Amino acid sequence: MTTPTTPPPSPAPHPAGYPAYPAAPVAVADNDEIDLREIWDILVDRKWLIASVTGVCLAAGVAYAMLAKPIYESNLLIHVEDSSPSPFNFAAGADSFFDIKTPASGEMEIIRSRNILGQTVDNTRYYIQAEPVYLPLIGPWLARRANGVSSPSGLPFIKGSVSGREQIQVAQFDVPAPLEGSAFTVVAAEGAGYSLQHPNLPSALQGQIGTALEATLPGGGTLSLLVSELHAQPGAHFRLVRHSRISTIQSLQRSLQISEKGRQSGILNVSMQHENPYRLSEVLNEIGTQYVRQNIDRKAAEAAQSLSFLDEQLPNFKRELESSEASYNQFRNQRGTIAFDEEAKLVLAQLVNVQTKLVEAEQQRRALSARFTDNHPNIQSLDSQIRAWKGQIASLESRIKTMPGIQQEAMRFQRDIQVNTELYQSMLNSALQLRLVKEGRTGNVRLLDSAAIFPQPVKPRKSLIVALAGILGLMGGAALAIGRGMFFSAIRHPNEIEARTGLNIYASVPLSADQKRLQNQILAKAPGVHLLTHKAPSDPAIESLRSLRTALQFSMLESSNNRVMFTGPTPFLGKSFLSSNFAAVMAAGGKRVLLVDADLRKGYLHQYFGLARGRGLSDLISGSLNCKEAIHSQIVPNLDFLSTGFLPPNPAELLMSESFTQLLEQFSSSYDMVIIDTPPVLVAADANAIATHAGVILLVARADVSQLGEVQESAKRIAQSGKSITGVVFNAMDTSRRHYGSYGYKYSHGYRYTNYRYSADGKNTTF
Numbered sequence: 001m002t003t004p005t006t007p008p009p010s011p012a013p014h015p016a017g018y019p020a021y022p023a024a025p026v027a028v029a030d031n032d033e034i035d036l037r038e039i040w041d042i043l044v045d046r047k048w049l050i051a052s053v054t055g056v057c058l059a060a061g062v063a064y065a066m067l068a069k070p071i072y073e074s075n076l077l078i079h080v081e082d083s084s085p086s087p088f089n090f091a092a093g094a095d096s097f098f099d100i101k102t103p104a105s106g107e108m109e110i111i112r113s114r115n116i117l118g119q120t121v122d123n124t125r126y127y128i129q130a131e132p133v134y135l136p137l138i139g140p141w142l143a144r145r146a147n148g149v150s151s152p153s154g155l156p157f158i159k160g161s162v163s164g165r166e167q168i169q170v171a172q173f174d175v176p177a178p179l180e181g182s183a184f185t186v187v188a189a190e191g192a193g194y195s196l197q198h199p200n201l202p203s204a205l206q207g208q209i210g211t212a213l214e215a216t217l218p219g220g221g222t223l224s225l226l227v228s229e230l231h232a233q234p235g236a237h238f239r240l241v242r243h244s245r246i247s248t249i250q251s252l253q254r255s256l257q258i259s260e261k262g263r264q265s266g267i268l269n270v271s272m273q274h275e276n277p278y279r280l281s282e283v284l285n286e287i288g289t290q291y292v293r294q295n296i297d298r299k300a301a302e303a304a305q306s307l308s309f310l311d312e313q314l315p316n317f318k319r320e321l322e323s324s325e326a327s328y329n330q331f332r333n334q335r336g337t338i339a340f341d342e343e344a345k346l347v348l349a350q351l352v353n354v355q356t357k358l359v360e361a362e363q364q365r366r367a368l369s370a371r372f373t374d375n376h377p378n379i380q381s382l383d384s385q386i387r388a389w390k391g392q393i394a395s396l397e398s399r400i401k402t403m404p405g406i407q408q409e410a411m412r413f414q415r416d417i418q419v420n421t422e423l424y425q426s427m428l429n430s431a432l433q434l435r436l437v438k439e440g441r442t443g444n445v446r447l448l449d450s451a452a453i454f455p456q457p458v459k460p461r462k463s464l465i466v467a468l469a470g471i472l473g474l475m476g477g478a479a480l481a482i483g484r485g486m487f488f489s490a491i492r493h494p495n496e497i498e499a500r501t502g503l504n505i506y507a508s509v510p511l512s513a514d515q516k517r518l519q520n521q522i523l524a525k526a527p528g529v530h531l532l533t534h535k536a537p538s539d540p541a542i543e544s545l546r547s548l549r550t551a552l553q554f555s556m557l558e559s560s561n562n563r564v565m566f567t568g569p570t571p572f573l574g575k576s577f578l579s580s581n582f583a584a585v586m587a588a589g590g591k592r593v594l595l596v597d598a599d600l601r602k603g604y605l606h607q608y609f610g611l612a613r614g615r616g617l618s619d620l621i622s623g624s625l626n627c628k629e630a631i632h633s634q635i636v637p638n639l640d641f642l643s644t645g646f647l648p649p650n651p652a653e654l655l656m657s658e659s660f661t662q663l664l665e666q667f668s669s670s671y672d673m674v675i676i677d678t679p680p681v682l683v684a685a686d687a688n689a690i691a692t693h694a695g696v697i698l699l700v701a702r703a704d705v706s707q708l709g710e711v712q713e714s715a716k717r718i719a720q721s722g723k724s725i726t727g728v729v730f731n732a733m734d735t736s737r738r739h740y741g742s743y744g745y746k747y748s749h750g751y752r753y754t755n756y757r758y759s760a761d762g763k764n765t766t767f
Helices: 036-045 045-065 104-111 114-124 138-145 245-255 278-335 341-369 377-400 407-441 463-485 495-500 512-525 540-555 574-589 606-611 617-622 652-657 658-670 685-692 708-721
Strands: 072-080 128-132 165-174 185-186 192-195 205-208 213-215 222-231 237-242 257-260 267-274 443-448 505-510 563-567 592-596 634-637 637-642 673-677 695-702 727-733
Touching: 036 463, 045 138, 045 463, 072 104, 072 278, 104 114, 104 245, 104 257, 104 267, 104 278, 114 245, 165 237, 165 708, 185 222, 192 222, 205 213, 205 222, 222 673, 245 267, 257 278, 267 278, 267 695, 278 407, 278 443, 341 377, 341 407, 495 505, 495 708, 495 727, 505 540, 512 606, 540 574, 540 727, 563 574, 563 658, 563 685, 574 592, 574 606, 574 695, 574 727, 592 606, 592 658, 606 637, 617 652, 617 658, 652 658, 652 685, 658 673, 685 708, 695 708
Parallel strands: 505 727, 563 673, 563 695, 592 637, 592 673, 695 727
Antiparallel strands: 072 267, 072 443, 128 237, 165 222, 185 192, 185 237, 192 205, 213 222, 257 267, 634 637
């Protein structure tokens, strides 16, 4: 909610609706709402800025998409199988000795382990990096499109760089630990030779392709190099680096992407990306080979351990079986054969079954206790089973005690024989199965798909990069345009001046296409009169100046004299265009007008009339000429013109002299109106000196160039000379804008203390 303010009273308005003197600034409520129409205007007005930013981003995106190294991807598919029941008729517990049931997450970590990747790095020599030294930026791009080797560059800083299909294969490269990760340079030589260079080497080492190069380094340690292949022209450079083994393993661990396909499918996808598709396939396939090998070795080791345990137990079981058979035969020879009734047979069968399970469980527990503690879930489960089976055995033995004594003794012998026979046979079968596993070299993982070489890279995604670059360019350009338009913008609408400064707008002059053509003739110093008033009298800009003429007729009734001063905050606002054409408009209205170019620094009004600078105001002030000799009479009907004359070294002193004051008084008495074009207020003090003699002071502001701070500072400086700005002429307003929008933006009220300068040739490029 805003509090309305009552503006202070102002002098009587002139017919145009504005007071003759500046009113107090009008308080404008801050408006934080977003005006979409104004934003649209900003975007349209700065369309070339947006197009430029978008073009730059698109060019950068296309360049990156074309020049970036292609990245290839390949993958392995590995199936981790669950253990299947044994086809042999032996105890299930022995099967668990060598079955490997690791969850998928555990298998992923095994693949990523240093054990697997270390062997891969060693077997593929992944720690050796050997590649050609390409030309900067475009070298790799040219190499991908070349059909053969290229000629090495001889230019400094890129000497030896190539852009073709150069290749090098290094079978061995070992350096001392301090030199690991340091770049060596291999330079191809004539024939099958090469040289090895490094800053730590006192001189280049010479070697031959296919022959090991051995050298003792100055700092201690030995260098070993074996180049197996080298395809390049003499002078071509190759970059050779021996990375440390552990850093290479860590880099490989970071590069691997391992995931399970589906939920609990047991199928692992191992993928990796690399610049070289052949190297990528080689490394991934080696990882798969090492993983399958370690699984087989691990399973064989488990089988060998279990087999060793069984080999120790089998003789004991065999002796127990033979002892039980001998005891039973001795009992039968003494007592004869004992016939069992149905109940005894049933109890015997149950007792043999439970006793066999108990012995097997105890054997399993002894085997597992060598690998796990008593708190392991498997051992605790076996302990529970052992207690249960012992309870069943105790129950069956209590039933046996109710039978006749001779029958109890016979059942005990029969039980021992059957239990020992089943256990011995089970042990033999288990040993046979374990030997098959050990010798068969099979595991519970298998390679479904090996790493293939895919010709198409996965990166960079060129179409996506270009599209994103275009989108980012549009967004960045729009953001830059809106930021400049809303927070660092010049004045875009005359209402902004009235609302923020309290100065009155006396005229708003639109852009003129015809004046743009005339400006070229003015700058070329072409002969003739180059006034828009004469060339296109019906132009909207001239109509605006006619409106200014009407407004000034009433304002000058209260002015102290008939002198009208045109000035502006900075150069290149179009005040010369306005002063010259306004003088012509006044002359066309029947007034006798004198146009004075009082810009004794860079004035160029004479070019609007096709005249030379010649003799003018400075000569009159110095007294070297009289008015008749200096003034160009009737350059157009009713219009006389006084140029700057020679440009003096002390213009401010001349304009403050008594001679200049007397000249102005003489001009005022001889003409109906004297129009004075002065230097910019913020550039020199000349405008302040002239302002003290002017009855009307018009400040020129240019759309999309002038800033509010500059207008305010100009009014402040004019006020320091004891005068006030009568009104503002808003020049070069673009009437093609769709909406003028609100003017409640947070414009900066600061003044830009910039060292404004004319162009080097003194030509003003604006009007």
